[in-house]
Amino acid sequence: MRFKMRSLSFSLAALAVLWTGWAPDAAAAPKGFLETIHRHAMVASTSPGNGDLNPYAIFLVPQDMGVLKKDEVLVTNFNNISNLQGTGTTIIAYSPVTKTSRLFASAPANLAACPGGIGFTTAMTILKSGWVIVGSTPSKDGTTGTKGDGCLLVFDSNGKFTEAWKGPLITGPWGDIASIDNGDTAVLFISMAAAGLPAPDVRDPVTHYPPILHNATVLRFNLHIPPGQAPVLDKQTVIASGFAGRADRDNFLFGPTGLALDTDGTLYVTDGYDEEVTAIDNAVNRTEPVTRQNDAVGRIITKGGLLNWPLAMIWVPGHHLLVANGRNGQVVEIDPDAKKQIYAQWIDSDQAQQPPGNGDLFGLAMTPDNRGFYYVEDDMNTLNVSLP
């Protein structure tokens, strides 16, 4: 009987390999990072005591600072307990040591410096100096119909709110923050996705969907950080404009989200609605914005294919980019030099969504050893990890 059971297990495993239809050649050199990833596990809930939902940004704590410990993971929440988008006010911290999450910081639902309220997005970073900067694109009713312009909020490393930045160019801080952090100075890149978007019930009479606008931008922020004091915003520069934006009843909005800076100063951007990754050259020093031409802002690195509402984007080993798909549960690996998609992997196969994992994935962050990555599952309000 035992022999038969072992035989059955072996047969099923063999059958599974055939059914998957994909098996890497054991003798071939790895084409990329994703094929080294084999384990996926939920590590913690991202919903704090006030019931905030919809985890968005993920950022790893680089060193001990304030109440934060090295390698802890910060996660923002975009929704409140009502599940209304653009109303989340909390950042949780996950400790891989205690394997629990706790509230790190929260903002009042209304701040004078934050037009429209508070709703934390995928824009978050931690500076070496310990300051946490997070973007807010708020709403009153969970739709772009009541959307405010939002702001950038600064917290200290103890989770205490310090100040907020707003201004005419800050129109919905939305996507990942790419940065150069020199300690006493820093350069941040943040996408602004919400300018001019109407309510999701406003339809284009031809398509019957909300109209597509091309108002979204990427801003460069130049900061200096006086010793022991909060960062000072010196300069804001639009370095790219004309990305696609569209309101959406279920997804709040589509807009540029993933930002990843290369060592040569090239900024890669995921343009969600157009389903492409583009490159903004000389992003660090550029004074004039790259504008939309031929349905793209910047050089197209890759378009369509496995990309399916590309959102967050991070660097992975091999100088490749990893992109989270918003409309299915896949992450896509891209070689930006070769301008090609390597492959994708399902990291959320929740069949309750159609397609599986639709609307579940947002933020990404590499694990400290650079061998795996964290991701959030929006449907479960959890932080997950993928490992070799």
Place this chain on the structure above:
Amino acid sequence: MVNLGNAAAAGEESSQGVFGFLDNWKRSANLLGNMWGLRSELGKAGLVLAVQETSEVFGNPAGGMRRGADYDGLTVAVLQMNTQRAFGWYGGTFQVSMEQVHGRNLSADNLDAYQTISGIEADRSTRLWELWFDQKLLDQQALDIKIGQQSLDQEWMVSSNALVFANTMFGWPMVPSADLPGGGPAYPLSALGARAKYWITTPLYVQAGIFSGSPAHDTSGDAQQSNRSGTSFVLNRGIMAIMEFQYVYPGLGAMVSPDEGEALSRIYRIGGWYDSEPFADQYWDNTGTPLASPDSSGIALTHRGAFSFYAVADQMLWRSHVDPNRTFNVFGRVMGTPQADRVPIDFSMNFGFTFKDPLPYRQDDTLGLAMGYTHVSSALGNYDRAVHKYSGAYSPAQGGETYIELMYQCQMTGWLQLQPDFQYIFNPSGGVPNPLHPERRIGNIAVLGLRSNIAF
């Protein structure tokens, strides 16, 4: 099914006065929002409360025993505890659910069809439904064990695409409904037992369970009546053993090549069950005489145990490039047993299509067309012939019954669905005489209905 996700997303707007929950009624996932603070207080203890009312009116303008319309409804309350949030115990879930069935059943009153038109039709009652604890174990939560009072229609032989339809047989199929004692441990009943689900490897799962062989102590009458409160907790009626293999694509960790076509999700299941209860022969009595004979003892020959096999497939056929929420899906389910001597139904099947997001920017709506077929066992058909032979009464041999269903499920708000529904039943109950007009069969039936689902 009650949407626990909706409940978890309940709002706190109700704190703004007694009617504060109405402030955002268009966007709220629950009509009563935070239930005046109750849900958030429960949430602090890791508890989620979901209450859903399904109400419907169905009528048969043509066919059936008689014509008319009935209202029926079901209120289900589910309380679920996440033990990690409640007290730091990783991977545990505790659930208790109650049901309150109200109204009348059109199928029983007017139709006399095997495949009843609504999955919520049941005897009027207020009862405990499920009471179980689920624990996830091993790396990547590969093993999942659930122990307690369980309703098997929740996770066995399920077709996810079929669940949107109203007819009962798109949920718990006809074979176990008709053949198992008391209809089996499925809505509105449940049974004590345990099941384990194990992730063998991507994309294969296996789940196996053992449950009480009957959901009620008394199986000679109506199990719903003999277990009215749902608290019989039957353990002395033999066993029901069941096993199911599931192939799931996409599986967690599955790789996708850029030159592959569109990833179309699919789930295939195969399984079987065995119930050790006694099963009555459909033709012979305990003396070897046909039951229809005037010489029969009237006591059926009994057989020890019965089994059945099944297969279920859900397959996405197409997905729009413009709007990926727009998908076209097919499902099919077949189930049968070779033991036609001891069961009234030896085969049943469902087949149908769902079109999600069928109209522009209606991402949460579903249009569906499907059918069901069931076959009366040959032994029961022979019994019908024997009745005619021995009594001379009009007693045509029962054969197959078929129905089709066309429906549109419309998500009106986050908490309200409306579902107009049309069903047509061919050869009701396989062609039995009309009890009101015993000289002719029940005519084919047209049914129109409107169902609403409200998440409180």
